[in-house]
Amino acid sequence: MKKIAIVDDEQDILNILEKFFLRKHRFDVDIYVNPIDAIENIKSKNYDLVLTDIMMPQIDGIELLKQVKAYNNSIKVIMMTAYSTLDKTLEAEKLGASDYITKPFISLRDVENKILDTLEI
């Protein structure tokens, strides 16, 4: 089963994504509310994909993307964003992000589809 890390400073959003994927038994999901903690774990846990929010207090999603890509370029990264940070999305695309998902999600199934597309499953 593919391993996925989800990073968001909103625990409620993490919880619902985790619940959805647990129920689907589709991916092995870990959630991180602290991006610094997330980066530490990404470096030791062989994730196939990281789904990260862009606007976070400690370090933002762009920085996380840079660090993940610098550590292992083959880890796919999908950005989650509000439309108002579109400029960040463009920057993320240039830095190697595979896709982006706007908040609120079209649906959880849409999030799942984007992850499946990115992982080419």
Add this chain to the structure above:
Amino acid sequence: MIFNNITALYVEDELEVRDTLSSMIGDMFKNFITASNGKEGLETFIKNQDTIDIVITDINMPELNGLEMIEKINEVKSVPVIITSAYNDNEFLHQAISLGVSSYVNKPINVKELFEELKKTCEPLLLKQELETQEERHVNQQLEAAKFTAIGQLSAGITHEINTPLTFIKATFEMMQYDIEDLEQSDIRTSLLNDAKTINDGIVRMENIITSMKEMAQKSNEKKESVNIYSTLITALVLTYNKSKHISNIYINDEKFNANSSKDKLTFMSNVQIQRIEQVWIIIINNAMDELQKYKEFNDRKLNITIESIDNKIKIKFKDNAGGIKDEIIDHVFDAFKSTKESSGMGVGLNIAQKIILENDSTIKAYNEDNGAVFEIIL
């Protein structure tokens, strides 16, 4: 009300003359104050010195005559004076001139003559007031602009704060519906699913409002730089590829676009706000995809993008084959909240696109051609 910003003091001892003139020209003024002799005139003037702009006075009056009154008034404040008098000998006129009297009207008063003199005397006052009004208006406009900026910042903040709970409310509710669907068939299950639909509609409406507000709150302080417009088109196509690849083929200058299309294949340089311009392309492409999705099958759908140089300018044309823009909205496609989409969106996308294009000293227009909509931009 031609002197509608002006307050006049009219001093005349003869009641009949005073009343007649008051009723004939009084209404033209903001205020038309009267006094029945020089002494009363002076007192009235002193009491109202901040508001009286002009004095009209008779000369031959009991208590204090007109010229004596003017002399005293001059000690308080300089103000234009028109005198009305039956006599006009030299000595009197000299005296009047030395007191700085602006103008002189013969008695019995010819109203038309007085009116002309008033116009002449009041013109500088009216001009001054007009200037003050303009300045006030200018200050007000600046205040309005500052207020809008503040409201803009405030709503951007509120929008972001609402967006997060809306995200997990929507997602959690979606989960809840999956749970309900898993329940055994029952009246309660049916009822819950019906209620869920109502809640969903509400969530979608709130989401549309928030999305519109987010789009409107976009900042535009990005600096202009010289960029290859062709590259910005490819960037926008890459960013929308996840959506477009399921909907329609896209051609750019007759070449089919795919995720590996080179950004530097062609060069069309222009000085623009790069990210804002990319946003315009994304809005137009997304709009075209939404329209195409309603139309025929994948293989019949097409979005054709052309870019070419014309007279030192760059012309970009997006043309789809989704049936064209409806007649009733074609003149309003760039107006906010006039959605071209049947249900989704609040229709601010194209309004924002137009705003960005105008900010970049460019033009955008929409028209129908060969069973499709065209958006044409000249940079």
